[in-house]
Amino acid sequence: MKFAQAAIALSLTAAAGLSGFTALTATPAEATTRCTGGTLLGRYALKSNLNNKYIRAGIGSDAAVGATSSRIGGNKSWETFDIYDLGNRNGLNGGTYALRSTQDPNRWVSIASNKALQLKRGCTTNRRNHLFMANKVGNTLQLQSLSNRQWVIQRSNNMLQANAPTAGGNVPKALQYRMIRVSAGSGSNSTPPSNR
Incomplete structure (x- = not known):
């Protein structure tokens, strides 16, 4: 399966649609937005x-994914995630x-120092280890970490890590995740998080 090189954003009206940019600009240290200040696109499950298998968060004592x-x-x-669009805030594309x-x-969902995906508290636009760019074809998604510019890959132990250097050409299935919409952005049953 061939994927476009441009990172593509989730559509508000049809979360299966995409558009976006690949370039990133610097974020001033003082400019920050809480991730909940972004646009809630909806609630999704991701399937490898x-x-x-469905992507599950909170596995084990390190809250792995x-x-x-x-x-x-x-x-x-x-197995479900609220996805927020933070584009065009604080220098993010x-x-x-x-x-x-x-x-x-x-x-x-965050990138740990060992590049494993884990759940971590708090999320702002200046914490790049919490932010991802997306490539999407149909309902198949790829995620790229903004903190290390590596792609999220499923390893042999089924855990996810952001340590694949490229996703170009024929993309291996280990980098592909199908999106299953659970509820829409405006009507999801989201529990308000703390403001950190």
Whole structure:
């Protein structure tokens, strides 16, 4: 499957549609927006194209993220994420996203120092380890970390890491995640997070 090189943003009206930019501009240290100040696009589950399992957050004591679940646990579960568009805020270009856990809405998908995806508290536009760009074809998504510019890949232990250097050409299934919409942005049953 070939993916466009341009990063593409989720559409508000049809979360399956995309548009966006690849270039990033510097964010002044004093300019920051809480991720909840972005546009809530909706609630989604992501399913691995490699093992056909749903992406689950909060695995183990380090709250890791991996493709391990055989079903979505419900509208608010470890397998669902509220996706926020933070493009055009504080120097970020369109197509910049943050994924919030619906089971623990004060924590966000983040890149740890070992490049593993984990849930971490707090999310602002100046914390690049919480932010992702997206490539999308149809309902298949790829995510690229803004903190290290690496692509999110499913490793042999089914855990997700942002350490794939490229997603060009024929993209391996380990970098592909199908989007399943659980609810729309304006009508989702989101639990308000703390303001950190």
